[in-house]
Amino acid sequence: MSQNIFIIVCIIFVGLLIIAEYRAAKRLDSGFLKWVAKPAASLAFVLVALTGGALDTTYGCWILIGLVFCLLGDVFLIPTGARTFLAGMGAFAIGHLAYVGAFLSTGPEISGLFLIGSAGMAGFAILALRWLWPNLAEFKWPVTVYSAIIAIMVATSFLAAPGQSSAPNWVVIAGALGFAISDIAVSRDKFITHQFFNKSWGLPLYFGAQLLLASSV
Template identity: 60%
Template sequence: MTPTVFIALCALSLALLLLGEYQDNRALKWAAKPAASLFFVLAAISAGAFESAYGLWVLAALILCMAGDVLLIPAGEKTFLAGMGAFGAGHAAYIGAFLSGGAALTPLFLAGAAGMSVFAILSLRWLWPHLGTFRGPVAAYTAIIAVMVATSILASPPGGGAPSALVIAGAAGFAVSDLAVARDQFVASGFVNRIWGLPLYYGAQLLLASSV
């Protein structure tokens, strides 16, 4: 099947996931969320992820993020921490992808790195009073997100050279979607976090999957 088919199946699964979140239907969430994540993995494979080092790194990142998605379904601090670890490893794999074609400290990269440093500091300042024992893990996770988005500016996917708007948009969307997860977990839980965070997250992953 073509990437377009898997993108459509991911969108359908996302709609079912949002319904499950709205209804607090655990069975529907357990069915729809892994399915939606599996489809962004399959979208990357069908787009040619096995054909380049960049694609293999992206595929590894998507699989790790899929594991993180599943770990975040249950409610509990241990599974949330495990999910953070899986996503952190996914971000590290994305960094590997973005640097796989070589790297140069361009003015755009330096500007992006400075911008993401500000983003990380402001995010931590907002979350810090609510984190408790999660302060260390969240600080480390925020740092790797900032590095991931900054290095996306250096990415040279097979279809074109750096900077790649597709990759940068995917990386930035992923980072912003994490704010919805953080707000839901640490500040104010509610469906409002999922109604915008989940579409942004899956859209970002599909952009990155399509870049292979």
């Protein structure tokens, strides 16, 4: 089947997921719809990678592993408990590390773009932690470790050159950056203020970023 079919499926289920989150914000029952829509949207981006030939290259296999762990993270984040949130963070952290493996598998060379990206992501992680720190409570150190991992993931995306190109792949970079920025919405919703606004932009950005990474195989 074509990648485009699963991209469309993902978009449809993301739309349903946003409806579910809106209904939840209005204190209407949306639990069943959320449990259907979110895993389905996540499975769709895994299928985008599979139908794109992820199993044919080392880069693609690493991306596929990352996508599968992100699917698990998405499922863990559907409940609201602290333990499932930590489990979700752990799954996403492994997913980010798999993406790092993918980006480094293309035989990269250190470049000025990578150094600039690394410095920018270090600053981004520090500012995000300063913003969240007073509200993190028992999550201080898990969030610190997670922030470092996602900063490394985005920085190494500037080295990724899958396929025959030796130049940085801007689809990959956009996917990595989109993923990192979408985590701001998750953090704001969990630690600052719980509201539909966070989901309204964070979810489309997250799934769009995953589709970019999945399509890069």
